[in-house]
Amino acid sequence: MDNSVSTGYGEYKGGIETISAYSWSEDESSLAYEITGSSNHALPLRLVDRRHQIEGTWRGYLQVADRTEGSISANLPSDFHLHELTDINPTDTDAVVNFCNTHGLLWLPKPVLESIELPGVSSALNTRVEPPWHRNHESLIDIAEIQMALRLLRAAVGTWINYRARGKLAPAWADQGLQTPIGDDQAMRWFGEVINPGLVSAHPAVVLVDASDTGQTPAFGLGAVHVVSLYDAICARIYNDVVTGGVYSYCQNEPCGRPFLTQRKTEGRSKVRTAGLRFCSEQCKRAQDSREYRRRKRGQATSGS
Numbered sequence: 001m002d003n004s005v006s007t008g009y010g011e012y013k014g015g016i017e018t019i020s021a022y023s024w025s026e027d028e029s030s031l032a033y034e035i036t037g038s039s040n041h042a043l044p045l046r047l048v049d050r051r052h053q054i055e056g057t058w059r060g061y062l063q064v065a066d067r068t069e070g071s072i073s074a075n076l077p078s079d080f081h082l083h084e085l086t087d088i089n090p091t092d093t094d095a096v097v098n099f100c101n102t103h104g105l106l107w108l109p110k111p112v113l114e115s116i117e118l119p120g121v122s123s124a125l126n127t128r129v130e131p132p133w134h135r136n137h138e139s140l141i142d143i144a145e146i147q148m149a150l151r152l153l154r155a156a157v158g159t160w161i162n163y164r165a166r167g168k169l170a171p172a173w174a175d176q177g178l179q180t181p182i183g184d185d186q187a188m189r190w191f192g193e194v195i196n197p198g199l200v201s202a203h204p205a206v207v208l209v210d211a212s213d214t215g216q217t218p219a220f221g222l223g224a225v226h227v228v229s230l231y232d233a234i235c236a237r238i239y240n241d242v243v244t245g246g247v248y249s250y251c252q253n254e255p256c257g258r259p260f261l262t263q264r265k266t267e268g269r270s271k272v273r274t275a276g277l278r279f280c281s282e283q284c285k286r287a288q289d290s291r292e293y294r295r296r297k298r299g300q301a302t303s304g305s
C-alpha cells in the first residue's frame with residue numbers, strides 16, 4: 001500500500017519521520033503541536049522595573065542611567081501587548097527610546113540573546129554590550145537589541161493571534177522583518193523560545209511577612225519579587241492569553257482592526273465588559289460611530305439631490 005504524503009518538501013514514504021513530515025504539511029489541521037500553558041493558572045501581573053532611563057548616546061550606543069525623577073515602577077495594563085506593543089514602530093528610534101523611558105527598558109534575556117534557533121538574534125547586534133542589570137551605574141545598550149526584542153515579542157503576539165484564528169503562523173515573523181520560519185511548527189518552537197525565558201521571573205517563592213503587621217500582603221513580604229523587566233511583563237501577558245484561551249474580538253473601527261479581549265477604558269486599567277464587544281477602546285467606538293454618521297449624511301445628501 002502506498003501511504004506517501006506530500007509535504008511540500010519532497011515525497012515522503014511513511015515510517016518514523018511521520019511527525020516532521022506531518023508538521024510541514026500545508027494543511028492547517030495537521031499542525032504538529034498545540035500551544036498550551038504548563039498550568040491552568042494565569043500569572044499575577046507584577047509592576048514593571050522602570051529604574052533605567054535612556055539619557056543619550058555614546059559611540060552608537062544608548063546611554064542608560066538610573067532614573068532620578070518619576071516613578072521607578074510602572075503598572076501596565078493587562079493588554080499592553082495588544083495595544084502599546086502592537087502600536088510601536090520598531091524602526092522609529094525616537095519612538096523606541098520614548099517607549100522604554102515610559103514603560104521600562106527593554107532588553108533581551110540571555111537565553112534569547114544566545115539562542116541558536118531563533119532567527120538571527122545575535123547577528124543583528126553590533127557587539128556584545130552587557131545588559132544593564134550587570135552594571136550599577138551608567139551603562140550602555142545597543143538600540144538594535146531593543147528593536148530585536150520588540151520584533152520578537154511582536155512576532156510572538158502575532159503567532160498566538162494567528163494560532164487562535166487558525167491562520168498561518170509564519171507571516172507573524174516575516175511581518176516583523178525576521179526570518180520566515182520553516183513551517184508553522186517551527187514558528188511554534190520560536191514562540192516558546194521567545195516567551196519562556198521571560199517567564200522565569202514569574203516563579204513562586206516562599207515569602208516572609210512581618211509577624212507584627214497582619215495587614216502585610218505576600219506581594220510585599222521579604223523575598224517577594226516586586227518588579228519584573230518589561231520583557232518579562234510582556235511575556236506574562238502573552239502567557240496569560242494562552243492560559244485563559246480567550247477568543248479575540250477584532251475592533252470594528254476600520255483603520256484599527258486590533259484583536260482584543262476586553263475593551264479599554266480611556267483612563268485606568270479596569271476590565272469591565274468582555275462579551276460581544278465591537279471596539280477595542282472607547283476612542284475607536286467614537287471614531288467609527290462618527291465615520292458611519294458621516295456616511296449616512298453623505299448618503300442622504302446624495303439621495304436628496
Ligand SMILES: [Zn+2]
Nearest residue numbers: 251256280284
Ligand atoms: Zn480599535
